[in-house]
Every structure is written in structure tokens, then in C-alpha cells.
Amino acid sequence: xxxxxxxxxxxxxxxxxxxxxxxxxxxxxxxxxxxxxxxxxxxxxxxxxxxxxxxxxxxxxxxxxxxxxxxxxxxxxxxxxxxxxxxxxxxxxxxxxxxxxxxxxxxxxxxxxxxxxxxxxxxxxxxxxxxxxxxxxxxxxxxxxxxxxxxxxxxxxxxxxxxxxxxxxxxxxxxxxxxxxxxxx
Amino acid sequence: xxxxxxxxxxxxxxxxxxxxxxxxxxxxxxxxxxxxxxxxxxxxxxxxxxxxxxxxxxxxxxxxxxxxxxxxxxxxxxxxxxxxxxxxxxxxxxxxxxxxxxxxxxxxxxxxxxxxxxxxxxxxxxxxxxxxxxxxxxxxxxxxxxxxxxxxxxxxxxxxxxxxxxxxxxxxxxxxxxxxxxxxx
Numbered sequence: 001x002x003x004x005x006x007x008x009x010x011x012x013x014x015x016x017x018x019x020x021x022x023x024x025x026x027x028x029x030x031x032x033x034x035x036x037x038x039x040x041x042x043x044x045x046x047x048x049x050x051x052x053x054x055x056x057x058x059x060x061x062x063x064x065x066x067x068x069x070x071x072x073x074x075x076x077x078x079x080x081x082x083x084x085x086x087x088x089x090x091x092x093x094x095x096x097x098x099x100x101x102x103x104x105x106x107x108x109x110x111x112x113x114x115x116x117x118x119x120x121x122x123x124x125x126x127x128x129x130x131x132x133x134x135x136x137x138x139x140x141x142x143x144x145x146x147x148x149x150x151x152x153x154x155x156x157x158x159x160x161x162x163x164x165x166x167x168x169x170x171x172x173x174x175x176x177x178x179x180x181x182x183x184x185x
Numbered sequence: 186x187x188x189x190x191x192x193x194x195x196x197x198x199x200x201x202x203x204x205x206x207x208x209x210x211x212x213x214x215x216x217x218x219x220x221x222x223x224x225x226x227x228x229x230x231x232x233x234x235x236x237x238x239x240x241x242x243x244x245x246x247x248x249x250x251x252x253x254x255x256x257x258x259x260x261x262x263x264x265x266x267x268x269x270x271x272x273x274x275x276x277x278x279x280x281x282x283x284x285x286x287x288x289x290x291x292x293x294x295x296x297x298x299x300x301x302x303x304x305x306x307x308x309x310x311x312x313x314x315x316x317x318x319x320x321x322x323x324x325x326x327x328x329x330x331x332x333x334x335x336x337x338x339x340x341x342x343x344x345x346x347x348x349x350x351x352x353x354x355x356x357x358x359x360x361x362x363x364x365x366x367x368x369x370x
Contacts, residue, residue: 043267053289054259057252067242074239075260082228082269104238 007041009181011080013073013105014173016089017098017152018115019144020130021122023161023169024089027115030166031173032087040181043079045072046089062141066097073101080109085177093143095150108180113173114155119144121162192226194366196265198258198290199358201274202283202337203300204329205315206307208346208354209274212300215351216358217272225366228264230257231274247326251282258286265294270362278334293365298358299340304329306347 014031016024028044035042050072051058058064069092076086092098102110122144123131134142141147157176159169199216201209213229220227235257236243243249254277261271277283287295307329308316319327326332342361344354 041267045263049263050259053262054256071239071256074235075263077238078230078234078260079264079267082226082264082267084267 007083009040009083009085010109011083011085012109012111012177012180013076013080013086013088013101014111014113014177015076015092015098015101016087016113016115017092017155018117019119019122019149020091020142021125021127022115022117023159023166024091024115026166027113027159027161027169027173028087028089030170034170034174035085035087035177040085041083042085042087044087044089045076045079047072047091050075060139060141062147065091065141066094069094069097070100073097073104076101077104080105085181091143091149093147093149095152098152108183111157111177111180112152112155113157113159114152115159115161116151117159117161192268194225194268194270195294196268196270197294197296197362197365198261198265198271198273198286199296199298199362200261200277200283200286201272201298201300202277202340203302204304204307204334205276205327206310206312207300207302208344208351209276209300211351212298212344212346212354212358213272213274215355219355219359220270220362225270226268227270227272229272229274230261230264232257232276235260245324245326247332250276250326251279254279254282255285258282258289261286262289265290270366276328276334278328278332280335280337283337293368296342296362296365297337297340298342298344299337300344300346301336302344302346 016028018024025046032042032044055068055071058068069090072090076088079086126132133139134145143149201213203209210231217227217229240253240256243253254275257275261273264271318324319330328334
């Protein structure tokens, strides 16, 4: 409560889920900039930050990737507890871990953003060259190719980055979060 | 850099180490209040917060307790990266994990506070009844009784809560952190 007054808004977790290359980190990064410039306390949490620290003991098996997402969710919760708007960008392919994080957050403080870009588009982009490697069987259990992705059933927001521009997505995102922040004040 | 300007101070980790019952959480909790009232962004991180979330998969074997401290350090780093003054209160009996966290922080941003209360005093207090249980062999590997505590060699601050009052400790703590914050601005 006191922290909410200090920051002028309650903490929350905005969770971006979707395939590799869907545009999660791009959206989250640009949204962090917008929030920061508005004077809000925002923090981008992504796999790269955790993989070199908290999750350095984990590999890329399905079990380890689930644990990676679980820990990411717990860190996001702690950060949200401090009053931050946490922008978490993780493939997080399974509904279970996403739902567990939601269940642990106060109502309305978990916003699931489904970055629903078709696998064909992601594979075409292949910014990190991961799809090529997955097709060549160099990466086992690659989400969307050789491992399932469970789409959110009822996400707060859905984006098709192959149909909407990043700018359009950001406007919708901003409107939604703005309303949520106002409601929680 | 931008975050430092926003909060008016850089993030840092103030790490309280010492035996169970030494007064780590008491000191950290009261110091958090002082910092908050000064308008600073402070956050208390202790075992209870993590044990029910991030570290719920861990037990109390020496290996698990080391992993618990490692994860706590990584969370503290993330929080400090957002600009928070993190007050971390963990027995953290081994020098290795404490030194690893220090090594990962920018110079001057890790402050080790050795709450050096003699085991006899801690055992007399026995607020949680843990020493009694440890003496009855109900808790294996209990720090100070059946498991070693490696004192910090060169901590930034040292307190003897059996000789100094909490108020005296807080004054010294406040002075030290104030100087560090000013230096980092």
C-alpha cells in the first residue's frame, strides 16, 4: 500500500508469451521505454538476464525450461511486490507455469499478453538462427517445431505481429495497462 | 544510469550475515523503515519470502542451503539493478556464496554486514526455538551448533548486538550507507 502511494501505481506483472521470434522482447523493450519516460517504475525481465545468473544451473530440457519459467515468475512476483511494472518476456510454452504465476498474484495484477505470431512467420524471421538449427535437429525440444506450445485460453491481450505493426500493438498495450493501473490506484 | 537519476541513488545490496537469532532481520526490517521514510527505494529480502516461492523446491541440506543463498544473491542483484537498496538477511554461513555475490556486483555496491552475535547469546534468545531443537538433534546441520559458520574476513560493517543497542547499530549503518549512496550518485 505504502509502495503504491510512493510510485503512484501498484506493481504488476505483464507476461509476454509466444514462440521464439514472435516479437515478445521487442514489444517488452519498447514498452519499458514508454513506461519509463512516463515516469513509471518498469523493469524488463527476460531469459538472458536470468540464464546468466539465477538460472545458470539449468539446461534446456523440458523440465529445466519449466523450472526456468517458474523461477522467472517468482522473481517477477518479488519485483511486482516492490511496486514495479514487470515486463516479463518468456516463451513459457506451457499453460501450467503461466497459470501458477497468475494464481499467486493479486487479482488483476497479472496481465497475460499472447504474442500470437504464426510459426511460419517466426521461422522466416529466424533472427537468432534457432529455427534453422531446430530443423536440422541440432536443438531438441524446440517450441513450435519439436515441442508443443500451449496457447493461452483467455489472455488479457493478443497480438498478431504479422498483421499489426509494433506501434499498433504498443498503443493497445498502453491503453490496457493504463486502465489497469488506474483501477488499482 | 537513468534509473539512478530517477531514484536519486544507485541500487545496492546490503547483505546481513550471521547466526540464527543474531538480529539480522530485526536490523534489516528497521533499516528498511528508515530508508523508506527518507524517500528511498528499499526492499527487505529474507528467507521467508524466498522459501515459499522461488526456493520452495529446496530443503535444508547444506547443498540446498547453499543454493538458497545463491538464488537469494541473484534476486538481490536483479533488485539492485532496478535501483533498489536491497536489505538481504540470510544466515549465509559460507564465505563462498557471499563472495560470489560481491564479485558479481559493481565495486562498492555490495555491503557486507556481519551481525556478529556470539552463539551463546543467540542460543539464549532462541526466538524461534531452533537452538533447542538443534541441541536435541532434531535439526541436522544447524549453523553454529552442528554446522560451521565462516565469519566474513573483511566485512564493511560489524555489529555485536549483545554489546550495542539496535539503535546504535542503526545509526552506524545509516551513516555508512549514506556515504556510499552519496559516493555513487
